[in-house]
Amino acid sequence: MPSTSRSPARAADPVSLPVKRRLEAPVRGLLRLVLLLAGLSLLVRPGAARQAAIASAHPLATAAGFETLAAGGNLFDAAVTVSAVLAVVQPESSGLGGGGFWLLRRADGRVSMIDGRERAPLAASADMYLDAAGRPIPRRSLDGPLAAGIPGEPAALALIARRYGRLPLARSLAPAIRLARDGFVVDEAYRRYAGFRRRAIAASPGAAAQFLDHGEVPAAGWRLRQPDLARTLERLAAEGRDGFYAGKTARLLVAGVRAAGGIWTGRDLAEYRAVERAPIRVDYAGLRVFSAAPPSSGGVALAEMLHMLDRFDLDALTAVQRKHLLIEVMRRAYRDRARFLGDPDQVAIPLKRLLDPAYANSLIRDLSFGAAGRSRPLPPDPSGKGLDTTHFSMADSEGNAVAATLSINYGFGSGFVPPGTGVLLNDEMDDFSMRPGVPNVYGLVGGRANAIAPGRRMLSSMSPTLVETPKGLGVLGTPGGSRIITMVLLGILDIAAGEGPDHWVRRRRFHHQYLPDEVQYEPGAFSAQELRGLRLLGHRLRPLDDTYGDMQAVWRAKGGHLEAASDPRGSGAAQVKTIRVSTSPSDGP
Numbered sequence: 001m002p003s004t005s006r007s008p009a010r011a012a013d014p015v016s017l018p019v020k021r022r023l024e025a026p027v028r029g030l031l032r033l034v035l036l037l038a039g040l041s042l043l044v045r046p047g048a049a050r051q052a053a054i055a056s057a058h059p060l061a062t063a064a065g066f067e068t069l070a071a072g073g074n075l076f077d078a079a080v081t082v083s084a085v086l087a088v089v090q091p092e093s094s095g096l097g098g099g100g101f102w103l104l105r106r107a108d109g110r111v112s113m114i115d116g117r118e119r120a121p122l123a124a125s126a127d128m129y130l131d132a133a134g135r136p137i138p139r140r141s142l143d144g145p146l147a148a149g150i151p152g153e154p155a156a157l158a159l160i161a162r163r164y165g166r167l168p169l170a171r172s173l174a175p176a177i178r179l180a181r182d183g184f185v186v187d188e189a190y191r192r193y194a195g196f197r198r199r200a201i202a203a204s205p206g207a208a209a210q211f212l213d214h215g216e217v218p219a220a221g222w223r224l225r226q227p228d229l230a231r232t233l234e235r236l237a238a239e240g241r242d243g244f245y246a247g248k249t250a251r252l253l254v255a256g257v258r259a260a261g262g263i264w265t266g267r268d269l270a271e272y273r274a275v276e277r278a279p280i281r282v283d284y285a286g287l288r289v290f291s292a293a294p295p296s297s298g299g300v301a302l303a304e305m306l307h308m309l310d311r312f313d314l315d316a317l318t319a320v321q322r323k324h325l326l327i328e329v330m331r332r333a334y335r336d337r338a339r340f341l342g343d344p345d346q347v348a349i350p351l352k353r354l355l356d357p358a359y360a361n362s363l364i365r366d367l368s369f370g371a372a373g374r375s376r377p378l379p380p381d382p383s384g385k386g387l388d389t390t391h392f393s394m395a396d397s398e399g400n401a402v403a404a405t406l407s408i409n410y411g412f413g414s415g416f417v418p419p420g421t422g423v424l425l426n427d428e429m430d431d432f433s434m435r436p437g438v439p440n441v442y443g444l445v446g447g448r449a450n451a452i453a454p455g456r457r458m459l460s461s462m463s464p465t466l467v468e469t470p471k472g473l474g475v476l477g478t479p480g481g482s483r484i485i486t487m488v489l490l491g492i493l494d495i496a497a498g499e500g501p502d503h504w505v506r507r508r509r510f511h512h513q514y515l516p517d518e519v520q521y522e523p524g525a526f527s528a529q530e531l532r533g534l535r536l537l538g539h540r541l542r543p544l545d546d547t548y549g550d551m552q553a554v555w556r557a558k559g560g561h562l563e564a565a566s567d568p569r570g571s572g573a574a575q576v577k578t579i580r581v582s583t584s585p586s587d588g589p
């Protein structure tokens with residue numbers, strides 16, 4: 001604030017100077033107050049309202065996101081909160097012992113990806129899950145600490161809070177700490193997955209004590225309390241990434257893993273870093289799509305599929321031709337996924353070629369509308385319903401947005417909790433290719449680009465996605481293993497057709513992943529006429545008994561109007577709320 005007494009001209013005024021001096025202290029105080037209030041009315045506008053939309057796979061996570069916004073956090077603080085609460089209330093799907101990808105869009109349109117994907121321990125080797133004859137040892141990459149990659153979620157949350165957030169990490173993590181300590185009543189998804197993975201959980205005393213009730217799947221109404229996890233979260237809140245990757249938590253994690261036959265060392269944790277990367281960007285039919293870059297395969301596969309589709313006039317096709325075309329572009333993109341994709345920091349990915357729209361011409365050269373294509377035959381896909389990962393989408397009226405897909409891989413991950421940590425470890429090592437041609441738990445095959453190597457990030461299908469259109473911004477994503485990418489593709493096509501988020505999350509889905517050579521589809525995904533037509537073309541059609549996916553979606557119209565939708569297949573919550581904040585409504589660093 002300018003001080004009159006510093007002005008030489010006024011200081012020379014012998015009459016006014018003493019008076020001013022006498023008044024100076026209280027006036028300056030008053031002036032400060034007036035300016036402060038004026039500033040607040042311009043910048044802070046107490047009571048100023050903004051809107052935000054959050055769709056997540058659990059009502060407690062959605063509610064906690066709004067709690068952080070109401071406490072003055074920006075959308076990125078709320079993303080930290082929602083991630084951490086999902087880690088507590090949906091242990092079957094994601095957690096501090098896992099990883100994920102966060103797509104962050106600032107109101108000025110800049111989009112960035114935070115890669116918190118797990119990586120292989122430094123003592124990992126290409127054949128660690130094979131027997132002497134080179135055959136995969138059943139369940140070794142799925143159950144127990146040997147199946148676990150080095151977690152990335154804690155580092156990612158600390159990085160998002162530091163680079164993008166406004167609140168201290170301790171404030172954004174407070175709801176998760178509270179829910180871990182005080183507990184919450186488990187839902188049906190928890191009970192279903194606890195039953196599905198009971199054997200693996202029961203084999204780990206730390207996990208059994210935390211997630212089972214005297215060794216059994218808890219009854220409905222059971223309250224899950226996780227005091228060890230609360231303390232681990234508190235150390236993360238107090239010390240940032242070092243609160244997890246160094247000190248007491250790191251010591252407990254490494255000791256617990258090694259005592260149970262795992263291969264982690266302190267160096268694995270100390271060297272882990274979340275990485276900020278440029279997302280994949282693809283332009284299609286007037287839309288601008290941003291999705292996850294490698295080590296996720298999502299963005300590249302989506303880009304290839306959209307570029308192929310761009311070669312055709314979809315409106316001129318019959319319903320059968322349109323479905324046939326979609327199946328054929330899925331087949332080709334998943335073939336490239338298996339051939340080329342892996343950890344960008346360790347393998348050479350021909351990204352420029354794969355993302356070149358002209359490359360699509362060579363992919364569709366053998367595409368015929370007279371017959372289904374062919375993939376080399378393989379064993380059937382054993383993948384389940386696909387709730388073993390989680391997703392949330394959020395946006396605010398200013399144009400900030402977050403799409404995040406988080407995972408510990410299979411339901412309840414490896415089923416292993418290092419004693420004293422409360423941290424359920426992932427079994428993401430199964431996302432590596434054990435051996436060329438050997439399918440993982442999702443039936444996905446891969447080659448050398450996704451072979452196990454020390455410190456390498458395993459290829460993922462997680463595809464948090466943002467879609468900019470002339471009319472607004474779509475935010476979407478879903479769990480579902482290998483089917484994630486095709487679910488997101490169908491969602492993008494719905495956006496292109498002008499449909500709203502309620503339609504993206506409800507629509508019936510179908511999927512082809514190159515191998516096995518079959519079209520998996522939900523009940524009702526094809527009409528009787530489409531089924532006949534596709535069969536005549538030679539497609540092998542595999543009806544699924546159940547639905548799959550748990551898409552969480554948000555739409556922000558150009559003027560700021562928000563909509564949110566949560567997949568009816570899951571038990572998530574989507575809400576649009578007006579936030580009354582006591583701090584600046586403008587977000588971003």
Ligand code: GLY
Pocket residue numbers: 389407408409410428431459460461462481482
């Ligand atoms: N664990 C599932 C994925 O990352 O694709």
